[in-house]
Amino acid sequence: MFFQVIAAARDGFKSHGIELNSFLVLYSKISARLAGVSSHATFRKQDLWKANLHSYDNVVIFGVTQMMETLGEKMEKELKVGCLVAACRYPVPDWTPTRTIGEGIDTVWLYQMPQSLTPELNKDESVS
The missing domain is CATH 3.40.50.150 (Vaccinia Virus protein VP39)
Incomplete structure (x- = not known):
């Protein structure tokens, strides 16, 4: 999941990832920071079925x-x-x-x- 969110942020899009697994959310946030796109790539722990x-x-x-x-x-x-x-x-x-x-x-x-x-x-x- 985080690869696509970070790739979109690198291309100038504001991107957002939804993931239920807390570890993957943390890993994704760290990856975005290391990639220098944390201002355009955000991640949230959320149940996809409850997300609007x-x-x-x-x-x-x-x-x-x-x-x-x-x-x-x-x-x-x-x-x-x-x-x-x-x-x-x-x-x-x-x-x-x-x-x-x-x-x-x-x-x-x-x-x-x-x-x-x-x-x-x-x-x-x-x-x-």
Whole structure:
């Protein structure tokens, strides 16, 4: 998880990692500091299922097969129109990727949240 957050910070993005394991959160914070990106890369110990994803423009997820369907449903409810999602190692069931990169365990499926999958609140926000 922390590799992608730090890489995004190096590219100038404000990035945020959510992790349930306290040791991995601490390790990630130390890694960001050593990489010189701690002002742009933050990490928080939090249960992904309780996190609100509404404010994110891009999401990178390293999940396991058993969680991807439920996670897809959560993202459909919470992510805004146009949000980019990169699913690493396992695809989101019933979603159509805009692009697939790599193969085997190194496969990444790229998705863009369409308007039809986002909550009514987000549809209203996209109209000015």
